[in-house]
Every structure is written in structure tokens, then in C-alpha cells.
Amino acid sequence: MYDWPLWEVFIRARGGLDHRHAGSVHAPDAHMALRHARDTYTRRLEGVSIWVVRSSDIVASDPAQDYSMFEPAASKIYRHPTFYVLPEAVDHM
Amino acid sequence: MYTTELGKVSPLQDGAQEDPERLAAFETRVAADEFVEPKDWMPQAYRRTLVRQISQHAHSEIVGMLPEGNWLTRAPSLQRKAILLAKIQDEGGHGLYLYCAAETLGTSREEMIDALHSGRAKYSTIFNYPTLNWADIGAIGWLVDGAAIMNQVPLQRTSYGPYARAMVRICKEESFHQRQGYDLLLALAKGTAAQKAMSQDALNRWWWPALMMFGPPDEDSPNSAQSIRWRIKRETNDQLRQKFVDATVPQAELLGLTIPDPDLNWNEQRGHYDFGAIEWDEFYAVVRGEGPTAKERITARRDAWANGAWVREAAAAFEAKRAARVAA
Numbered sequence: 001m002y003d004w005p006l007w008e009v010f011i012r013a014r015g016g017l018d019h020r021h022a023g024s025v026h027a028p029d030a031h032m033a034l035r036h037a038r039d040t041y042t043r044r045l046e047g048v049s050i051w052v053v054r055s056s057d058i059v060a061s062d063p064a065q066d067y068s069m070f071e072p073a074a075s076k077i078y079r080h081p082t083f084y085v086l087p088e089a090v091d092h093m
Numbered sequence: 094m095y096t097t098e099l100g101k102v103s104p105l106q107d108g109a110q111e112d113p114e115r116l117a118a119f120e121t122r123v124a125a126d127e128f129v130e131p132k133d134w135m136p137q138a139y140r141r142t143l144v145r146q147i148s149q150h151a152h153s154e155i156v157g158m159l160p161e162g163n164w165l166t167r168a169p170s171l172q173r174k175a176i177l178l179a180k181i182q183d184e185g186g187h188g189l190y191l192y193c194a195a196e197t198l199g200t201s202r203e204e205m206i207d208a209l210h211s212g213r214a215k216y217s218t219i220f221n222y223p224t225l226n227w228a229d230i231g232a233i234g235w236l237v238d239g240a241a242i243m244n245q246v247p248l249q250r251t252s253y254g255p256y257a258r259a260m261v262r263i264c265k266e267e268s269f270h271q272r273q274g275y276d277l278l279l280a281l282a283k284g285t286a287a288q289k290a291m292s293q294d295a296l297n298r299w300w301w302p303a304l305m306m307f308g309p310p311d312e313d314s315p316n317s318a319q320s321i322r323w324r325i326k327r328e329t330n331d332q333l334r335q336k337f338v339d340a341t342v343p344q345a346e347l348l349g350l351t352i353p354d355p356d357l358n359w360n361e362q363r364g365h366y367d368f369g370a371i372e373w374d375e376f377y378a379v380v381r382g383e384g385p386t387a388k389e390r391i392t393a394r395r396d397a398w399a400n401g402a403w404v405r406e407a408a409a410a411f412e413a414k415r416a417a418r419v420a421a
Contacts (some may be wrong), residue, residue: 003203006196026202028408028411029412039186040190045181062130063132063133
């Protein structure tokens, strides 16, 4: 016995929303993965669209390196609107 | 449905080998209610405890389909049959969510299924009791799934992200299970004397096993403190059991049924119900697989797996053929 490949499942709950990660399923091929995803994650109309992608095709950042990975953004507080203190009369800008 | 108490590993046995600095940083994160995600560093004992707990939980969902499947062909109406089918399908789904969560910790589906089928893995003892009459299906939903909800609601905030997210999904669906069970018993309670007697008989047999689902008393649950510190568990066995009794007694009264415990009494001073002593020898016998139906359950699982082999083989052959065609 061997395990079928693992697929990550992404579901769009309704039109206008992003696909969101729901979980994963094992399946021998993409079409079976879609069917399994439907049966596993949308038994109560949780979605109008499903994406499946092989888990092994996902490239992820390394949590051990997250400081150096995200540090460039951490030091740039001037990217936030609240950085700018404006006169009260125009502060709702 | 499940209990957090089966076959726990002692977290102390390999704690000494961990890097104390990383361990301290981990403890601080978890104490601050941060979530741990699959690729984060975690102590070995945390990982092992979770693999054990999540896979046993998954097995319990899968085995939990069996006592109910027993009644599918004899459900008294088409509606009850459709409801029961949907519930059983949910249990299968819950097993799948949980197997996936466990796999993020580095175990494989194959290993887990093999552990279940070979009898090495434990599942909740509650499924080693037989379902003798139709009211048992109501009692399972009301009491067994009700106790499971008590256990599972706090786990939506458990420290391991994939487990917590699976629990959110499960809890949403579990409420249907409990309500359909109560609804079933309500229908019987309004029925003939024979139907009422059937409900009382089911309550008599399921009440104590349901209380045992919360696991041994706190003083006999030595690893609980560690699990609570790691936010793998959020409330103690006795706290959850008390909550369940307090919630369930009025529900039994509304059904006109009597809880089979002569010591059950409202304690004005504590603001809780007092209840009688639990027969733990029975619990441990069932944990050891001595329950009347333990063998039957695993045999049914193994048979289902073996009888489904041709479907798995056909699906794999179909994909191999498609891949060969693409390659050509």
C-alpha cells in the first residue's frame, strides 16, 4: 500500500471572495482530487469554486528565517497613513 | 467524537534532549496563546503528543461510523435515513480533516491507517458499545456527540494551528449531530409507552460511558498539566465532565427520562450537579479492547478497507494510463 499524492484545497465561498485554503486531500489525479475536495469540504454549500494544487508544488518561506524575510517591511513605518501627523482640520484625509 | 485521554505519551521522557533556549522560546510563544504552524520548530514531545492525540481523534471519527451504519437500513423513515447518512458522512469527513492535520506533523496516512487496522492505535472506547435499538442512535447524537462537543469546543483554540482549524470545521458540523439525536429522542418521548421505554433503555446504557468519555479523574491524569501548559488541552477532564452533566440533566428532564444515577443531585452551594462514582474498571477494560464489540469494529474496518482495494487500484491504474498517454 502507498499513499496517493497530497493536494491542497482552496475554496471560494461565494463570488467576489478570494479562494481560501480549506485543507487537503489525497487523490491519484487532479480530477479525483477535485471530487474528494467537494465531498470533504463543501457538504454544506461552503463553496462555489474549488482549486486543488499538489502539495509538493507549493514553495513556502522558512519560519526560522521569518525575521530576515520580513524585516525590510518592519522598518518602513512611513508606508502607513498613520505615520503622518496632519493638522486636525485635514486629519480625516 | 473522542476523548483526549487515550494512550498518552509522557512528555518528560525526552524533554532533556531539547535545546533549552528554543524550548523556552517555544513555551513563551505558546503561553502567549500564539499558534504553532507545521514548519515551526517544536519540541519532540509536543509533536509526538499531538500526532498521538490527533490520529486517535481521527480513528475515533472513522470507527464512529460503524455503530451508526448498523442502523442505516432500519431507520424508521426516509427522512431519518437521509439524516443518518449525512451524519455518517460527516464523521468520515471529520476523520479526513484530522488525518490531514496529523500528516502536517510528519506522519503518513498509510502509517496511521495501518496502526488502526493492526490494533496498535487506540480510538474512543465509546464505540466499543453496541447499538441495540433505534433510540441508541438518538442517545449517541445527544450524549456521545454532546460530550464530544464539550471536549472539542475548547480545542478550537488549541495551540497547533492545523488541529485548531480542523476543530473549527468539526464543531460547526457536530451541532447538527447533537440536535438530530435529541430530536429523534423527542419524537420517541412523545410516542407510545414502548417507544418511551426504548429511550430510557438507551439512556441507561449510554449515560455512564458518555461520562467516561472525558477521561480519568484529574488526579489520575498525570500528563494533563503539561498538555494544558502547551494548550493542547484547554480544560481538565473533571471540569469538562461537570459542564456536561450540568448541561445534560435539564435536557433529560425535558424528555421525561431519568438519568440512571441515584446520587445525582443539584448542589445549591457549588452551583453544580453532584453525581455518583464512575466505575473506572469498566473503562480500562474497554480501553484494553475487552468491550463486547471491540473485535467486531476492527474487523468491519479491515473488511471495508480490503473490499475497497479494487477501487483504489482502479483509480491508480486510470491515472497511470493517463500519465502514459500524456507522455506518449
